Amino acid sequence: MERGNSIGLTKVDDARESGVVELSGNKVVRIHEKMEEPLSNLINAGLYHFDRSIFDFIKKTDRSPRGEYEITDSINMFTREYNMEGVLLKEWRDVVYPWHLLDVNEELLRKMKGDIKGRVEENVVLKGEVTIGEGSRVMSGSYIEGPVVIGRDCKIGPNCYIRPYTSIGDNCHIGNACEVKNSIVMSNSNIPHQNYVGDSIIGSNCNLGAGTKIANLRFDKKNIKVSLNGQRLDTG
Incomplete structure (x- = not known):
């Protein structure tokens, strides 16, 4: 993204588990996290282009209820004072778990x-x-x-x-x-x-x-499951 302060956006079928981006034209107004009734299917893709001014807002950011410093909180403060453009990406892959890297690897x-x-x-x-x-x-x-x-x-x-x-x-x-x-x-x-x-x-x-x-093949033909953060996850 060869432009000023901007956020990569992508469209998904179900935005309830993502950060929904509210726009005015192509200007980012706010990022809404995990809405029960999303404003749209346009979400934050996690790709950012910032100048150094973002660090002023990062310094002002408090810990979230889950005890972390959230970059989206910093962005929401930033957009109240400065312009930030939303840019729709041509391609995007959601990499959450390690096995998702295999899908991206194949595509590349x-x-x-x-x-x-x-x-x-x-x-x-x-x-x-x-x-x-x-x-x-x-x-x-x-x-x-x-x-x-x-x-x-x-x-x-x-x-x-x-x-x-x-x-x-x-x-x-x-x-x-x-x-x-x-x-x-x-x-x-x-x-x-x-x-x-x-x-x-x-x-x-x-x-x-x-x-x-x-390998990912079990003798009983069932899906491989892994433990992550105290949960058993089905890798599919």
Whole structure:
């Protein structure tokens, strides 16, 4: 958003659990949090462009009833004195839980064009759009089926299978007889030998022991559930 103080907006089917943005023309009047009867389906997308004046209002912001400093409270004070524009975004994804990152990752990789800057040895198959960063090495016998992105200074293989919609960060090792599918592997992590990682997110600086299997499939065919902030959540 190349403009002055502004907020990214998006339209949703049900705005009751979101911050509904009240506008006058394209000027933001107020953000209303979690209205039982929303004024509209236009909500705060959580994307902001501020100049330094916003910090004056942040300093004046008190803790909310849940004990947090809310940027929306600062914005509501700001809009009483200054103009703030609402900008309707062309694309937006609501990332609430870690597994939502996989949806965003897939959407971004669908638009990616391959770019090979690393070293690819003989007897490697690259199929579809594959990006390999500088200093990375893909060893013999590896099969990479795009869209896939591999960062810088990675060691891939030998004899591994990387399946579509996988993003691998910098300085990672995907080793012998490993398979990675529809996953995000963050920088400085190792999946070194005889591992399977599917539909998963591996954080930075992780190391999987030999033979580790990580997937979202239960033997009883039920949905995977995780614990978060004292609640059991169904990941779908």
